[in-house]
Amino acid sequence: DIQMTQSPSSLSASVGDRVTITCRASQSISSYLNWYQQKPGKAPNLLIYAASSLQSGVPSRFSGSGSGTDFTLTISSLQPEDFATYYCQQSYSTPPLFGGGTKVEIK
Amino acid sequence: EVQLVQSGAEVKKPGESLKISCKGSGYSFTSYWIGWVRQMPGKGLEWMGIIYPGDSDTRYSPSFQGQVTISADKSISTAYLQWSSLKASDTAMYYCARPTDSSSFGAFGIWGQGTMVTVSS
Numbered sequence: 001d002i003q004m005t006q007s008p009s010s011l012s013a014s015v016g017d018r019v020t021i022t023c024r025a026s027q028s029i030s031s032y033l034n035w036y037q038q039k040p041g042k043a044p045n046l047l048i049y050a051a052s053s054l055q056s057g058v059p060s061r062f063s064g065s066g067s068g069t070d071f072t073l074t075i076s077s078l079q080p081e082d083f084a085t086y087y088c089q090q091s092y093s094t095p096p097l098f099g100g101g102t103k104v105e106i107k
Numbered sequence: 108e109v110q111l112v113q114s115g116a117e118v119k120k121p122g123e124s125l126k127i128s129c130k131g132s133g134y135s136f137t138s139y140w141i142g143w144v145r146q147m148p149g150k151g152l153e154w155m156g157i158i159y160p161g162d163s164d165t166r167y168s169p170s171f172q173g174q175v176t177i178s179a180d181k182s183i184s185t186a187y188l189q190w191s192s193l194k195a196s197d198t199a200m201y202y203c204a205r206p207t208d209s210s211s212f213g214a215f216g217i218w219g220q221g222t223m224v225t226v227s228s
Contacts, residue, residue, distance in 0.1 A: 001168075036215075043202055043219065044144075046216045087151065089152075095169070096212070098153065099151075
């Protein structure tokens, strides 16, 4: 199985901050990397697919980059509604495992 | 509107069986994979397995192979996740989800609302 490691596991930030979350795959997954946002008590929501493609309806302050084994999710200016947990997921091979998550909290 | 609607919360005892459902609407049910994701209380997302309702091709994560059964009834556009003998450790929220792309089981763009399963004596 391809393991996905996210860092940090949590972070504190203020509204307006630029936030970066990283995800590393245990082997190359090309650009088969997705990012999700999950708020408490809600189902996850797809933000980015194929490493850098913005899902329809997702604000442009979210962006993704990377290929191979190292990937990044960036929130350019953190908004109050962005406080949530973020997960990466590889979709290169079965099983398409998720990373452990990054909880973004209010500073 | 494309949506997945899951069955309601369940409270069961250890050793009991259970089958939860996920009904798709607003799209061609037989043309997209449907997957299941577990989230234990306070924990992260775990990919369990996926089924292609068109031909019932099913893939499981090794962690869940033999522990659950995934099936689908295309005549009623419904996918299922089933246990034959529940354990307390099966207590979790279970989500069904559909990929954005009909040709793969990659990114899950559509999610059900989740079914909470509680197993307790």
